[in-house]
Amino acid sequence: NAGVTQTPKFRILKIGQSMTLQCAQDMNHNYMYWYRQDPGMGLKLIYYSVGAGITDKGEVPNGYNVSRSTTEDFPLRLELAAPSQTSVYFCASSLGQGAHEQYFGPGTRLTVT
Amino acid sequence: GEDVEQSLFLSVREGDSSVINCTYTDSSSTYLYWYKQEPGAGLQLLTYIFSNMDMKQDQRLTVLLNKKDKHLSLRIADTQTGDSAIYFCAESIKGGSYIPTFGRGTSLIVHP
Numbered sequence: 001n002a003g004v005t006q007t008p009k010f011r012i013l014k015i016g017q018s019m020t021l022q023c024a025q026d027m028n029h030n031y032m033y034w035y036r037q038d039p040g041m042g043l044k045l046i047y048y049s050v051g052a053g054i055t056d057k058g059e060v061p062n063g064y065n066v067s068r069s070t071t072e073d074f075p076l077r078l079e080l081a082a083p084s085q086t087s088v089y090f091c092a093s094s095l096g097q098g099a100h101e102q103y104f105g106p107g108t109r110l111t112v113t
Numbered sequence: 114g115e116d117v118e119q120s121l122f123l124s125v126r127e128g129d130s131s132v133i134n135c136t137y138t139d140s141s142s143t144y145l146y147w148y149k150q151e152p153g154a155g156l157q158l159l160t161y162i163f164s165n166m167d168m169k170q171d172q173r174l175t176v177l178l179n180k181k182d183k184h185l186s187l188r189i190a191d192t193q194t195g196d197s198a199i200y201f202c203a204e205s206i207k208g209g210s211y212i213p214t215f216g217r218g219t220s221l222i223v224h225p
Contacts (some may be wrong), residue, residue, distance in 0.1 A: 004155070016133060033212070040121065042215035043156075058212075090155050094211075100144060102213070104155030 004105035023091030032074040037085040117216035135202030146203040
């Protein structure tokens, strides 16, 4: 199993540009998550999904959108990039409610200038 | 609500024990986790403990929980340079979504 994969690894965006961060898992996990990690800070939850077709906002959803059309994929969309969205983005998955372990992807480092 | 606090840095000598501390605020039934993040990588679960337990040991790792003070610690015995990483404490609520709330992470530096 590849686990959780994320693309791209790095990206530089200009203010106002859009992009989609890709995330896929091959473990047949129901739950998927998007976090952002700012320097010296913990992880902040952006959006999560408990299954295909179901998404919900986390702690910091503004400026982002998600979709979950399949169990495997959970892309994160930035429509109008702003410098405040400069961060490292992590996708994670877990089997389901009560399953304790989250499996994380390697992250996408995004810079908005 | 949930809030997780931990110190930001810890420096130890190779072979010594490391103790990383964490405090949490929610007194509801809780799962508490320790995750490790190596440079340039995602987080990896090291261990977790339920709030009705006092201690959990797994090889070089010992987790101690003081429920009265809402204090959690991770002890790494015989710390090695490969243990250098950021360690995150996290908390989730039983019966809720189980989505963890993370602390800011403790950067452990192991020097020879």
